[in-house]
Amino acid sequence: xxxxxxxxxxIRMRNYGRIIEQMVRVAADEQDxxxxxxxxxxxxxxxxxxxxxxxxxQDASVQRIKDDIRILSDGRLQCDYPSFEQEMQHSVQRxxxxxxxxxxxxx
Numbered sequence: 001x002x003x004x005x006x007x008x009x010x011i012r013m014r015n016y017g018r019i020i021e022q023m024v025r026v027a028a029d030e031q032d033x034x035x036x037x038x039x040x041x042x043x044x045x046x047x048x049x050x051x052x053x054x055x056x057x058q059d060a061s062v063q064r065i066k067d068d069i070r071i072l073s074d075g076r077l078q079c080d081y082p083s084f085e086q087e088m089q090h091s092v093q094r095x096x097x098x099x100x101x102x103x104x105x106x107x
Contacts, residue, residue, distance in 0.1 A: 013068060015054035016047055021072055028076040040077055041087055044069060048088070062088045 011018050020043065027039035044065050051060040065088065066079040 012072060016050050016068070016072075020047060020050065024069060024072040024077065028073040036077070037081055037083070040069065040079060041084060044079065044084070044088060 007018065012021060023039070023043050023046070027036055027043060030036040030039060047065050047068060048060050051058075051065075062085065066084075069077050069079055
């Protein structure tokens with residue numbers, strides 16, 4: 001019977017988790033620039049979402065996400081392309097649902 005190997009390396013940033021670290025590693029190894037940019041943007045959105053779950057009272061700024069991606073990739077990923085800022089700002093400005101204190105009526 002084969003036993004599972006446990007990954008015992010410490011997680012560098014626990015608020016993002018091991019999967020984000022692995023995604024950053026894969027994106028940093030990507031050779032195609034367009035694909036790397038798309039992967040980085042997806043990772044940044046995921047990081048923002050995970051950070052919001054971890055720190056409910058604190059919103060992750062775009063600059064913090066950029067810095068964390070740079071740290072996790074050991075400087076191999078840079079978020080300095082123009083669409084990154086636009087897409088990250090767009091993902092923040094989602095309309096909030098308003099129910100104005102009204103409860104849904106049961107049918």
